[in-house]
Amino acid sequence: MADQSPIHGVVADFDSPDTLLDAVKAARAKGYTKMEAYTPFPIHGIDEAMGAKQSILGYIVLCGSATGFTTAILLQWWTGTIVYPLVISGKPLFAFEFGFPIIFELTVLLSAFGAVFGMLGLNGLPRLNHPIFNYSGVAGSSDDRFLLVIEASDRNFEVTATRDFLASLGAEKLEVIEA
């Protein structure tokens, strides 16, 4: 069958968030680490159950804001006092009083860039396809099905054993999907 093609992993199809959550916990207990859940809505506690770490996105945003903050100060100070020193309505060449709106805006802008592009980067987006779409019942994961994939890159992965293990957790349907 699919023996010639590389394998992405084994999909287990569950009928409720509770059975999925229990399966995730069992898989973790068994030593699996490379797994992904596909569900129609967020399930509380699944991140912890899967051992997902806190995203580093916050630090990317912080870098964006720090860059925006300093760039805005340097830009206004440099243009205002070095390259085009013009006195306007008796105000200083540079002052935080009038500089701050720009500092604020640029901080927010680069933070937002950090958040959006950082999120896309961390999620590996944009990408045109994903192996999960090779699963025949994938549409259910945006309706009423709860999928757990144990990926082939996991060092404990072995097609038959993993498949049997997932079957023992009460999956209603199992499928090996190609990468």
Added chain:
Amino acid sequence: MSKHHHHDAPKDNYQIPVATWEKGRNVILALFVISWVAALAGFSLDHKQFFPSYLVAFYFGAGITIGSALFIMIQHLTGSAWSVPLRRLMENIMMNMPVLAVLFLPIAFGIHELYEWSHADVVANDPLLLKKAAFLNPTAFYIRAVIYFAIWSYWAWRLSSWSRSQDASKDLNFTFKSERLSAPGMLLFFLSASLASVDWIMSLQPHWYSTIFGIYCMAGGMWAFFAILTFTLLRLRANGILANSVTIEHYHDMGKWMFALTVFWAYIAFSQYMLIWYANLPEETIFFKVRRTGTWEMVSAVLLFGHFAATFLTLLARASKRSLNVLRFITVWILCMHYVDVYWLVMPNFSKAGIAPHWMDLACFVAVMSTLALGFWWRLRSAPIVPVGDPRFQKGLEFQNV
């Protein structure tokens, strides 16, 4: 979330235990008696110092009480579930509105000590005050105060008593009625609280004006309201009250609100400052000129770095909003900073050379706050400490941040 994972969650007692209640009452009563004796002694010794000190304390308490009403109405209008388990405590703070009206009496009584526009001879010789006299005169000041307290007390009483009626009846109509009352309530509270800040604080310097001043005061008051609510919850939790119902998820959201209002306050404060700085008109810049004279400049710096920067950086990380130790510290910090803010608004009008702390500041502060605390504490016993009849109560208990 499904019942499967929650059916064994431990339940709280929704009545405050008598022993805890009596212990709290005794502490508050002791503070109440001592501070009022001290405040009254201060009044008879030096009423020139008493009235400004009292105004700072009164406005500190008023801001928190108004903030509670604003937030309760926002929660009704948005149909929030997460805040429902905390709402009864907020309502007990909000129901201090009539108490606040009584606490206002010393201000009404001391109008001539506090407000130069209340003297007819001063107004007669001041063209600018003469033009403002239709608004800034004692009669209008008193009438407006009565209107403010009437509006605030009525809304507080309706929202609070409907919520209590719902405890037993679980009647959904109370929820709909509260939503309907909250929409005009928001409008009226914003207008009246804004005008109250003009009457009570801005008019201390009657030549000066700033159209954003009301929002500035409300932002600070609401900020302090969240701090005092979170602080109270943490104290109750330390005594085993609501320790299971109010979870880290609720504290996290309170932390978010404190963080948001830190930024909002700074945004408003800076907007006010920048426009005045840029336009550079003498009758506007006088406000900041006074607050950059002598040691007041230091207090202004405390607001910039302490009120804003330090709080902003402390609450920025998700982990700190989810740490009860950080929240325990930051709530006290916020209350101190809000006091500095109100002090900074009022006192430079009376002590122009620089900051001059006085024991009466403390006496008045404890007097006003213990009076409000007493009102809060008494209502804590007369009903369950959570709105058990609210249709969103269970959902609020189970709430989790995603």
